[in-house]
């Protein structure tokens with residue numbers, strides 16, 4: 001049986017995650033894992049997948065924001081990262097789930113000086129998986145200076161109504177998707193007129209630090225970079241054993257339903273399969 005690294009998470013950090021919707025842990029990823037991620041991102045950009053999009057690609061300013069979503073089967077570096085690094089063990093401990101399922105990996109590469117922020121959103125409202133045991137682990141290969149952090153809304157993973165969904169399309173970042181019959185909350189002006197009503201969480205980070213946030217925690221930002229500064233951020237998505245495959249009224253993004261079906265997984269299933277292996281809190285890869 002393959003073995004992933006194990007990283008003990010304190011009960012205090014787990015409690016913070018469930019209370020606030022996010023927690024940042026310092027110095028989790030060794031140089032070996034950062035090197036693996038560097039290769040993963042470079043390979044991804046050289047060999048785009050069918051889900052690769054440039055959210056921004058401005059020939060005049062040179063500003064580019066590359067984005068992709070990949071399972072462990074799409075990129076050997078990300079496969080090793082998901083199944084060998086301490087992330088799986090951390091995810092299982094934080095979710096208090098017997099196993100953490102390595103759902104997929106998301107890449108965001110901003111060229112130096114890019115000014116485009118990621119729109120406010122909740123990851124899980126796009127996913128083809130529902131359940132409370134769901135999280136993302138975000139990390140960056142470049143230092144994240146104050147003023148350029150990913151920003152998260154404290155406690156938003158507990159909101160009763162989902163946030164209206166932002167548009168994420170080829171050269172179409174922002175704007176709200178209108179879905180018939182879906183009760184959503186209009187996106188507040190978190191950094192402007194409504195700033196006093198919400199507690200924001202943001203952390204300057206160094207390579208090796210990780211930010212764990214719940215699938216329903218509202219977040220955005222991570223842009224407006226100073227000249228000469230690039231941002232390669234990688235987000236790893238994990239599910240716990242209460243997760244079930246679902247469809248969404250607005251369609252899923254990413255839509256893994258066809259690939260899951262090829263792996264024998266249908267609506268209502270916990271999607272453990274060759275496409276989405278699982279890892280225990282002790283690091284055993286199943």
Ligand SMILES: O=C(O)CCC(=O)C(=O)O
Pocket residue numbers: 106108118123136138150219220221222223233234235
């Ligand atoms: O790095 C970013 O700009 C966005 C990160 C994000 O939205 C995510 O990981 O879900």
